[in-house]
Amino acid sequence: SQTIHQWPATLVQPVGSPLSLECTVEGTSNPNLYWYRQAAGRGLQLLFYSVGIGQISSEVPQNLSASRPQDRQFILSSKKLLLSDSGFYLCAWSVLRGEQYFGPGTRLTVT
Amino acid sequence: AQSVTQLGSHVSVSEGALVLLRCNYSSSVPPYLFWYVQYPNQGLQLLLKYTSAATLVKGINGFEAEFKKSETSFHLTKPSAHMSDAAEYFCAVSEQGGSEKLVFGKGTKLTVNP
Numbered sequence: 001s002q003t004i005h006q007w008p009a010t011l012v013q014p015v016g017s018p019l020s021l022e023c024t025v026e027g028t029s030n031p032n033l034y035w036y037r038q039a040a041g042r043g044l045q046l047l048f049y050s051v052g053i054g055q056i057s058s059e060v061p062q063n064l065s066a067s068r069p070q071d072r073q074f075i076l077s078s079k080k081l082l083l084s085d086s087g088f089y090l091c092a093w094s095v096l097r098g099e100q101y102f103g104p105g106t107r108l109t110v111t
Numbered sequence: 112a113q114s115v116t117q118l119g120s121h122v123s124v125s126e127g128a129l130v131l132l133r134c135n136y137s138s139s140v141p142p143y144l145f146w147y148v149q150y151p152n153q154g155l156q157l158l159l160k161y162t163s164a165a166t167l168v169k170g171i172n173g174f175e176a177e178f179k180k181s182e183t184s185f186h187l188t189k190p191s192a193h194m195s196d197a198a199e200y201f202c203a204v205s206e207q208g209g210s211e212k213l214v215f216g217k218g219t220k221l222t223v224n225p
Contacts, residue, residue, distance in 0.1 A: 032211045043154075044201065051211060090154055098143040098162075098205035100213055102154035108122040 002027035006091050006103040013110055019064075019078040023091030026072065031093040033074040035066055036098060038088040050074060075109050086110045113138045113204050117216035119135070125224050130174075132188040133221060136203030137183065145203040145213065146184050148174055156213040161185060197223045 003026045013019060025031055031107045035047040048066035056066050063082050067075045074091060086109050092100040118133040136142060143162050147155040159170025166178040172195075176187045185202060201217040 006137060034212075044215045046212060088152075094211065097180075098145065098203075098211075098213060099157065099160060101157065102147075104154050105152070107152065 001022040002093070002101065004093055004101060004103040006089075006092060006106050008106060009104065011109070012108045013081050013108065013111055016080050017085055019076070019081050019085070019108070021036065021076040021089055021091075021108075023074040023076075023103055024072055025093045028072070028095055030071060033068060033094050034092040034094075035074065035076050036092065038090065039086070043089070047076070081110045083110050113142070113214045115199075115202050115204050115214055115216035117202050117219050118170065120217065121220050121222065123224060124192045127191050130187070130192045130196065130221065132174055132187040132200050132221065134176075134216060135183055135186045136185060136202070136204045138204055141210075143205045144176075144178060145205075145216075146170065146174070146179040146187050147201045147203065148172075149199045149201065149218075151198075158187070158200075161163050163202075192221075192223045194225065195223055197221055 005024050008030040032051050033047045037045045037047055048056055048058055050056050050068045053068055064078050089106045091103040114137045116135045124130055146158040148158050149155045158174050159168045161178045165168045167173045174189045176185050180187050186205050199218045199220045201218045203213040205213050221223055
């Protein structure tokens, strides 16, 4: 069966510090991968998605970047965090159009 | 462009009462439709999906949803609410044969009162 992992589960970082969140999927090959952010009261915002290694589509211009160095690994990064980067970050995967499966999330607090 | 509207950001029901969460979508092509549930500080879990087969779709935990093309709706129901149903529910749409992306509604937070 397929599983998706995200780490860390929680993170508190000062403004201006770098960020690296990691997502890995097991039990499937060549998945589509997604990064979402949930800010309080603002629903789900798609940040990036990837249909293959090295292929990243950015949905919203912002302070973040994403990379996919391996088939089942998706990394969300920032060089300098802003207060507005606080939120709950969710990784998801799919192999069928539309149907996505989500990881447990990372709660990021920027202080 | 596709869009999803969830009517009511908060819904409150009594334990044992009917749960009805509303979702209307806009899509220029036949859609796939989904309902997800999110418990506090957890990821989203797929409840059920419509992919152009039966219009009445049954999901996990006793939930079901009916696709009504004429009303562009995909409302989620459960005959009898349980305390464990308290969570946030998201409706989502994607294009059949189209984008790999989902468009989500803003979510409805369900409270179940004893």
